[in-house]
Amino acid sequence: MKIIAINGSHRKGKNTAALLNVVLGEAASLGAATELLELTDYNITLCKSCNKCLGKIQCSITDDDMAALGEKLLAADGILLGSPVYWANVSTLMKNFMDRTRYLHMGKNMLAGKAGAAVTNAGLRHGGQEWALQIMEYFLKAQSLLVVDTRNPEGPIMDAGVAGSLVVELKDGKMVFRRNATDDELTVASCKQLGRNMVNLITKLSTK
Ligand SMILES: Cc1cc2nc3c(=O)[nH]c(=O)nc-3n(C[C@H](O)[C@H](O)[C@H](O)COP(=O)(O)O)c2cc1C
Known part of the structure; x- marks a missing residue:
């Protein structure tokens, strides 16, 4: 079982990477092979909107890393997306990545039936996390992946998605921020549940 994570943060190895690593760590503890891919390591140019992918399962841009x-997406059983919130949306790198996967979707849904999931985090407490999550989950569903969230059928009640925040509280009129999104116990617990839910779904799909 292989689960790959795609980090859309423009900062390698920071909060979004840390959350993705918690999800992957939990999946690995249950036997999954995992890999974190940082979009900052890939040269992916903008979609030209040439529409050539309507005719064949291939992108007309061949001189970059897409x-x-x-190939990594096609080889994976599970695809986990991570993006920080940028202006109540996903990052530019994540959006560009989504656009360039159009060739895996238009002629035939090449990623259909894989497990998908997403995590996000933001500076503020209501900084647009739900929108960013929905955008990534919409993308995964449009690509015909089976999307899991962080709900635990056996309890305890969790957040319904990984939507980290750096804000802790307002104290004496001043905003208090945590240093890392992973300093929040609930966010970490949600990440672990997401890892378990991905592994459980992939196991169910493979034993069908
Ligand atoms: C261009 C930009 C836009 C941002 N927009 C928002 C926003 O709309 N809401 C919010 O709460 N935080 C926003 N943030 C803060 C990031 O979401 C936050 O710092 C996050 O933890 C960064 O993830 P990283 O550590 O993986 O880079 C923004 C940051 C940047 C750089």
Whole structure:
């Protein structure tokens, strides 16, 4: 079982990477092979909107790293997306990645039936996390992946998605921030549940 995570943060190895690593760590503890891919390591140019992918399962842009990334997506059983919130949306890198996967979708849904999931985090407490999550989950569903969230059928009640925040509280009129999104116990517990839910779904799909 292989689960790959795609980090859309423009900062490698920071909060979004840390959350993705918690999800992957939990999945690995249950036997999954995992890999974290940082979009900052890939040269992916903008979609030209040439629409050539309507006719064949191939992107007309061949002189960048998208084809190599596409091979990794095709080889995975589970795809986990992570993006920080940028202006109540996903990051530019994540959006560009989504656009460039269009060739895996238009002629035939090449990623259909894989497990999908997403995590986000933001500076504020209501900084647009739900929108960013929905955008990534919509993308995964449009690509015909089976999307899991952080709900635990056996309890305890969790957040319904990983939507980290750096804000802790307002104290004496001043905002108090945590240093890392992973300093929040609930966010970490939600990440672990997401890892378990991904592994459980992939196991169910493979034993069908
Ligand atoms: C361009 C930009 C836009 C941002 N927009 C928002 C926002 O709309 N809401 C919010 O709460 N935080 C916003 N943030 C803060 C980031 O979401 C936050 O710092 C996050 O933890 C960064 O993730 P990283 O550590 O993986 O880079 C923004 C940050 C940047 C750089």
